[in-house]
Amino acid sequence: MSKQDNFIHLYYKMKESEKLFQDEIINAEQLATINEYEQSKPMSVFWELRTILYLGVLLFTSGVGILIYQNIDTIGHQAILGLILLSCAACFYYGYKNRLPYSHEQIKFESPFFDYIVLLGCILFGIFIGYFQYQYFIFGTHYGLATLFPTAVFFFCSYFFDHKGILSLGISGLAAWAGLSVTPLQLLEGNDFSSLGIILTAIALGLVIASFAYYSETKNIKKHFAFSYNNFAINMLSVATLAALFEFDLKPLSFLFLAGICFYYIKYAIKYQSFLFLLLSVIYGYIGFTYAFFNTIVSFNNELGIMMGFFYVMASCAGIVLFFIFYKRILGIKK
Amino acid sequence: MIAYNQEFITNIALVKKAKQWYARNLISDTQMATIQKKHHTDFYNPNLFVKIGLFIFTSIAVSAALGFYTLFCFTASNGLELSDSFPIFTCIFFAALCIGGLELFIRNKLIYRSGVDEALLYSALGFILSGILFSIDNDSTNGMLISSILFLPFLVAASIRYIDTIASIFSVLCLYTIFFLFLLKLGDIAKLIMPFALMILSAAFYIIAKKQKQKAQLLPWKNCLIAAECIAMIVFYLSCNYYVIRESSIEFFDMELAIGQDIPLAFVFYFLTASVPLVYVFLGLKNKDKISLWIGLLLVAIAVLTFKYYFSLGHPEITLTIAGIIMIMVAYFSIRYLKTDKHGITYKEDIDEDNFLKTHAEALLVAQSFSQQVHTPQQPENNLGGGNFGGAGSGDKF
Numbered sequence: 001m002s003k004q005d006n007f008i009h010l011y012y013k014m015k016e017s018e019k020l021f022q023d024e025i026i027n028a029e030q031l032a033t034i035n036e037y038e039q040s041k042p043m044s045v046f047w048e049l050r051t052i053l054y055l056g057v058l059l060f061t062s063g064v065g066i067l068i069y070q071n072i073d074t075i076g077h078q079a080i081l082g083l084i085l086l087s088c089a090a091c092f093y094y095g096y097k098n099r100l101p102y103s104h105e106q107i108k109f110e111s112p113f114f115d116y117i118v119l120l121g122c123i124l125f126g127i128f129i130g131y132f133q134y135q136y137f138i139f140g141t142h143y144g145l146a147t148l149f150p151t152a153v154f155f156f157c158s159y160f161f162d163h164k165g166i167l168s169l170g171i172s173g174l175a176a177w178a179g180l181s182v183t184p185l186q187l188l189e190g191n192d193f194s195s196l197g198i199i200l201t202a203i204a205l206g207l208v209i210a211s212f213a214y215y216s217e218t219k220n221i222k223k224h225f226a227f228s229y230n231n232f233a234i235n236m237l238s239v240a241t242l243a244a245l246f247e248f249d250l251k252p253l254s255f256l257f258l259a260g261i262c263f264y265y266i267k268y269a270i271k272y273q274s275f276l277f278l279l280l281s282v283i284y285g286y287i288g289f290t291y292a293f294f295n296t297i298v299s300f301n302n303e304l305g306i307m308m309g310f311f312y313v314m315a316s317c318a319g320i321v322l323f324f325i326f327y328k329r330i331l332g333i334k335k
Numbered sequence: 336m337i338a339y340n341q342e343f344i345t346n347i348a349l350v351k352k353a354k355q356w357y358a359r360n361l362i363s364d365t366q367m368a369t370i371q372k373k374h375h376t377d378f379y380n381p382n383l384f385v386k387i388g389l390f391i392f393t394s395i396a397v398s399a400a401l402g403f404y405t406l407f408c409f410t411a412s413n414g415l416e417l418s419d420s421f422p423i424f425t426c427i428f429f430a431a432l433c434i435g436g437l438e439l440f441i442r443n444k445l446i447y448r449s450g451v452d453e454a455l456l457y458s459a460l461g462f463i464l465s466g467i468l469f470s471i472d473n474d475s476t477n478g479m480l481i482s483s484i485l486f487l488p489f490l491v492a493a494s495i496r497y498i499d500t501i502a503s504i505f506s507v508l509c510l511y512t513i514f515f516l517f518l519l520k521l522g523d524i525a526k527l528i529m530p531f532a533l534m535i536l537s538a539a540f541y542i543i544a545k546k547q548k549q550k551a552q553l554l555p556w557k558n559c560l561i562a563a564e565c566i567a568m569i570v571f572y573l574s575c576n577y578y579v580i581r582e583s584s585i586e587f588f589d590m591e592l593a594i595g596q597d598i599p600l601a602f603v604f605y606f607l608t609a610s611v612p613l614v615y616v617f618l619g620l621k622n623k624d625k626i627s628l629w630i631g632l633l634l635v636a637i638a639v640l641t642f643k644y645y646f647s648l649g650h651p652e653i654t655l656t657i658a659g660i661i662m663i664m665v666a667y668f669s670i671r672y673l674k675t676d677k678h679g680i681t682y683k684e685d686i687d688e689d690n691f692l693k694t695h696a697e698a699l700l701v702a703q704s705f706s707q708q709v710h711t712p713q714q715p716e717n718n719l720g721g722g723n724f725g726g727a728g729s730g731d732k733f
Binding site: 019026030033034037040041042043044045046047048049050052053055056057058059060061062063064066067070275276279282283306307310311313314317318320321324325 | 349356359361362366379381382384385388389392393395396399400402403406407410444446449451620623625628629632651652653654655656657658659660661662663664665666667669670673676679680681682683684685
C-alpha cells in the first residue's frame with residue numbers, strides 16, 4: 001500500500017498533460033500544444049452576458065409593466081390589448097415564416113431564438129385571451145370555453161412548431177379546464193383534494209394523458225413529447241390516489257391502484273432508462289406504503305407502536321438507500 | 336489521508352481535462368479512448384435525482400434510528416431518571432456510528448458524492464456539535480467561543496478526509512467566528528478595528544487559498560480551496576459594506592445612531608461599498624477568474640441595493656426600468672465589443688464536453704476496440720466513462 005501511496009503522491013505533483021505524456025498516451029508535440037492551449041485559452045463570458053441580458057429584460061419589463069398598470073387610466077385597455085395582440089401576431093408570423101415542415105419525428109431548429117419567440121407568442125396569446133375575458137367578458141360566463149380555446153391553440157402550436165414548452169402550457173390548460181390547476185407549485189395548494197369529484201377528475205385526466213403518451217410512443221408520433229405527458233400523468237395520478245387513500249374509505253382499493261401506477265411507471269423507467277420516473281414511482285409508492293403501515297399499527301396505541309414506527313422508518317429508509325445502490329441487480333438491468 | 340480511493344479521484348480530474356482537450360481536437364479518438372480506459376473510476380456516482388433521494392432517505396434513517404434509540408432507552412430505564420451525561424453519550428455514540436457507517440460504505444460500495452456519504456458526514460458533524468453544546472455550560476459569554484474552538488478541528492478533519500466542500504465552508508466560517516469573538520473581547524477598540532481586522536483576515540485567507548490551489552498535490556481539495564476563496568471574498572466585502580457596518584455597529588457595539596446620522600469614516604465605507612465589487616469584476620476579467628467575476632457581479636447588485644436603501648427616491652418602478660435599461664445596454668455593448676475575442680475573453684459559448692463526448696460515442700467505441708487489439712487489455716470489462724444507467728441525467732435524454 002505504501003508503495004502505491006508513494007506513486008500516487010508523485011503522480012499528484014504533475015500536471016495532467018505531463019502524466020499523459022509520461023504514460024506515453026500523447027507525444028511531445030501534443031504535450032506542447034496542450035500546454036500552450038492551457039496557457040492561452042480564452043475565458044467565455046457567454047453565460048454571464050446572457051444572464052445580465054435576461055435579468056435586464058426581466059427588470060425592464062416588470063418596471064414598464066408597473067408603470068403601465070399605474071397609468072392604465074390614461075393609456076386605456078384597448079391600447080394595451082392592441083399592443084399585446086400586435087406583439088403576439090409578430091411572434092407567430094416569425095414562427096410561421098421560419099418553421100420547418102411538420103414531421104412525426106423531433107425537429108431541430110437552427111436559430112436559437114426560434115423556440116423563445118414562439119413560446120413568447122403563445123404566452124402573449126394566453127395573456128391576451130385572459131385580459132380580454134377579464135375586461136370585456138367575450139366568453140361571458142363560459143369560463144370553461146375561455147380556458148379551452150387557448151388550450152387548443154397551445155396544443156396545435158406545440159405540434160406545429162415542435163415545442164415541448166408550449167405542450168406543457170397546453171397540458172396545464174387542459175387540467176385547468178378540467179377544474180384543476182396543475183402548475184407544480186400549486187398542485188397541492190390550489191386543489192381541494194378532499195372532494196371526491198376532483199380526485200376522480202384528476203385520475204381520469206391522468207389516465208387519459210398517460211394512455212395518450214403510450215399511444216404516441218407506440219405509433220411513433222412525436223415520441224419526445226411522451227416525457228411531458230407522463231411527467232404530468234404520474235404526478236397527477238399519484239397525488240390524486242394518495243389523496244383518495246388518505247381521505248376516503250375503500251383504502252385497499254386506492255392502495256392497489258397506487259401500486260398499479262407505481263408498477264407501470266417502474267416498468268416505464270426501466271424501458272426508457274429514466275431515473276426521474278424510477279425515483280418518482282419509488283417515492284410515491286413509499287408514501288402510500290408508509291401510510292398503510294401506520295394506519296395498521298395505529299391500533300397499538302402505546303410505546304410498542306411508536307417504537308415499531310421508528311423502527312419501520314429506519315429500516316425502510318435504509319432499504320430504499322440500498323435499493324438505489326443495488327437497483328441494477330434488483331431490477332435486473334444490465335449496463 | 337483521504338477516505339476515498341485517491342487514484343479514482345485523480346482520474347476524475349484527469350479525464351475531465353482530457354475531455355476538454357478532446358472536444359477541441361487536441362487529442363485523437365484513440366487517445367481519448369485509451370485515457371478513459373486507463374484512468375477509469377469505479378465509484379458509484381448516480382444521477383442527481385437519485386443523489387437527492389439518497390441524501391433525504393439517509394438523513395431520515397439516521398433521525399429514525401436516533402428516535403428509536405432514545406425511546407428504547409427511556410422505556411428500558413423504566414421511569415428512572417436518565418443521567419445528565421445521557422445526551423452527550425448519545426451524541427458521541429451516534430457520531431461514531433455515522434462515521435463508522437460512512438467508512439464502511441466508502442470502502443465496500445465505493446460511493447463518492449452519492450448523497451449517502453454526504454448525509455452520513457453531516458449527521459456525524461451535527462451529532463458532534465450537539466455533543467459539544469450539551470457538554471459545555473450554558474453561560475452565554477464564552478459558550479459560543481468555546482464551542483467554535485472545540486468544533487473547528489472536526490470540521491477541518493472532515494474537509495480533509497472526506498474532501499467535503501460544505502465542511503470546508505463551515506471551517507472557514509468557524510475560524511471567522513472565533514476571530515470575531517476574540518476581537519469582541521478587546522472592548523471599545525474592537526468597534527474601531529473590526530471592519531479592518533476582518534478585511535485583513537479575509538485577504539489573508541484569500542491569498543493562502545489561492546496559492547494552495549495552484550499546487551498539484553492539493554488537487555483533490557481544489558473545490559474546498561475554491562470555496563474558501565469565495566467565502567473570503569464575500570466576507571471581505573461584507574466587512575466593508577456600509578449597510579453591514581452600520582447595522583452591526585448598532586447590534587454588537589450598542590452604537591446609537593439617529594436616522595440620517597452617519598457612522599465614523601462613512602465616506603471610506605461608501606467608497607469601499609461601491610468600488611470593491613467593481614474591483615472583483617475587473618480582477619475576474621483580467622485574471623480570467625470566473626469565481627471572482629461571478630462574486631463581483633453578485634456584489635454589484637448588493638452594492639446598488641445598499642445605496643438604494645439609503646438614497647431611495649421612492650419610485651421602485653422607475654428604478655426597475657432604468658436598471659433594466661442599463662443592464663440591457665451593458666450586455667448589448669459587451670456582446671458587440673466581443674465580436675472578436677479581446678484580452679483573452681470571448682463571447683463564444685464554451686464547448687459542452689460531455690455532449691461532444693456523447694455525439695462521438697461511436698467513434699470512441701471503435702477506437703477502444705481497436706486499441707484493445709493493440710495493447711493488452713488490463714481491465715477487460717469496462718464501460719465508457721463510467722456510463723451509469725441514466726447517464727448524465729434523465730433530463731438529458733428527453
